[in-house]
Amino acid sequence: MKIAIVEDDINMRKSLEIAMSDYQEFEIKTFKNAKDALKNIDDSFDLVITDINMPGMDGIEFVKALDGKYEVIIMTGNATLQRAIESIHLGVKDFLLKPFDVDTLITAIRREDRIQKVKKTLTKRSDKKSISGFFGNSKALEGVLNIANKASKTDATILLLGESGVGKELFASYVHENSPRAKKPFIAINMAAIPENLIESELFGFEKGAFTDAAEAKAGQFELAEGGTLFLDEIGEMPYSVQAKLLRALQEKEIRRLGSSKSTKINVRVVSATNANLLDKIKNGEFRDDLYYRLNTIPINIPPLRERRDEILQIADKILEQNCKRYNFELKNFSDESKKQLLSYRWPGNIRELISVVERAVILSEGNEITPNELFLEHRGLSTQKDISSLERELIAEVLNSKNGDVDKTSEILGMSKENLIKKIKNYQL
Ligand SMILES: Nc1ncnc2c1ncn2[C@@H]1O[C@H](COP(=O)(O)OP(=O)(O)OP(=O)(O)O)[C@@H](O)[C@H]1O
Ligand SMILES: [Mg+2]
The missing domain is CATH 3.40.50.300 (P-loop containing nucleotide triphosphate hydrolases)
Structure with missing residues (x-):
């Protein structure tokens, strides 16, 4: 597999070069800026890995200039996470949150390699029968x-x-x-x-x-x-x-x-x-x-997917089913732990990101049950702890329930104005 790595930081670049040289299967070319990379990347490359924050042309402009011709993995720090998320819109499927260890990078590359191989076996059909419509409801x-x-x-x-x-x-x-x-x-x-x-x-x-x-x-x-x-x-x-x-x-x-x-x-x-x-x-x-x-x-x-949690598994199941058919796999399913992860991830790239994560997991999964490993969400900053808003939601739901939906009593117990409570009930779709 021939890979271009674009990284302006010399230390990072050299360490990636050294770490990757252990893997014979990868042929690596590194570039210190996007302009150089653009000049030198041709059809022989299978994958581009790029930093975002670089002087001159930054990673996102670079991805735009590549115009969907190459698969891209983005390496990003927390500060530029938001920009990495924009790149999903440009077709980027994986981004790695810095710092990451080499194993994570290697895993990401191998995933990409397998996905490219499986996709090649797919005989070209009239694939543009675009799947329209809403796959879930909330x-x-x-x-x-x-x-x-x-x-x-x-x-x-x-x-x-x-x-x-x-x-x-x-x-x-x-x-x-x-x-x-x-x-x-x-x-x-x-x-x-x-x-x-x-x-x-x-x-x-x-x-x-x-x-x-x-x-x-x-x-x-x-x-x-x-x-x-x-x-x-x-x-x-x-x-x-x-x-x-x-x-x-x-x-x-x-x-x-x-x-x-x-x-x-x-x-x-x-x-x-x-x-x-x-x-x-x-x-x-x-x-x-x-x-x-x-x-x-x-x-x-249009609310973000994280405020439409009920739709997550419905959409994921539909995409799973479609892709199993498409690749002639037996129908797979998500393990319980995978479902939990799908539900607790923030989905900054919303439905587009969900579709891409599930599609890739379907191709990569070995067995009939999709495991969290195959979802590959941890390196995107999946928080395993519940965030504050989901704790608040649970609390409000519990009190409301115990008071049989009485908003006055609930607001009294929670020490929250009725107005505020009603707003939250609406927001959390209780
Ligand atoms: N409810 C849904 N069910 C199934 N697929 C959906 C749903 N919502 C969006 N999609 C699919 O998700 C992808 C992203 O949706 P779309 O392009 O409409 O988003 P967008 O808001 O225009 O995003 P952007 O701001 O990045 O352009 C598309 O492939 C679309 O078909
Ligand atoms: Mg759009």
Whole structure:
């Protein structure tokens, strides 16, 4: 297996080189920065392992530049854990929390190796029969779906808010599928994925000769989504200059192609999404408040997976089943200890992370029962102790129960205001 390691710290780099040289099966190339690595990594590499915090191009930008061509393992300190989590969105499956021992790294590499081998045996089928829909249910999800259902029937703009991997895109297509526009196009465009200077022409299109490269006129996504829904993902990344044009398009219900003097009427429902804090962006002058209010007619807050605990095992079971079928394995199941771990892990990368952890465990598990080892969650900072909020939840549940659900008595015993208690009961879905 040929592996590229990118690490700016010379001590760390050298110790990894030395430690890894004991393993004949791995051919290691190390790089002291991402730029060097980008220049030298080619198809012969099977895996890239990178640090996040590096001068110049950092690990996340590096992963973006690799563009999904390589499997990546990220090494991260606690301070950059949040960034490592962003990388799940970019397709990174494993991250190791520093400090880790070499054995953990070797285990991670061997897991990757086996997964690549098993995946290669998978005969290419029409794999893009994307598995849509919600695989689990919880009170919290139901609440959000209720709002989405009502909103679907209208043409109001919806703003989907929530952490990475909670299902914003899934919700956007759900809204479309359940709207009167379902038979018309659903077009998703991601502001973070398009170079800034192309966003405007992508959205609104251009006429022949509008700029040097415009040899042909081209319709923008607004025109292509006519009659349907346009999903503007990561709207917080939209350049300020384009924001005014979007606002105008929403208000006037018409757009103008670049280089054209004439406007075209459009009939498009806009749904947008972000995991950024738009109010902060407004304060910093990066986002227009008038556009914010326009997009935010119906805000839908999608709670993180850790507030939808009931869904964890339901989703995990579905993914398990799907993957056993896909790889022609007998149906496996999770050991009790694995279930406990699935339930107590924080899932910072939410459902996307859960899916990837379970998929990998299915491929790696030797027997029919998936063990905690195969979930490989410990090195991500799985806390085996209960966190404070789950202790609080249990306490409130117990007292409520003993008082037959009497909120007044419970708040008295807990020394908590009734208002506060009710809020917590709602939050913890008791
Ligand atoms: N309730 C669910 N049941 C099954 N699969 C789900 C569920 N929610 C999300 N998914 C799947 O999880 C993955 C992540 O969801 P999605 O892309 O919608 O998240 P997102 O909020 O847009 O994330 P990001 O902010 O990182 O773009 C997708 O593959 C999606 O199909
Ligand atoms: Mg998304």
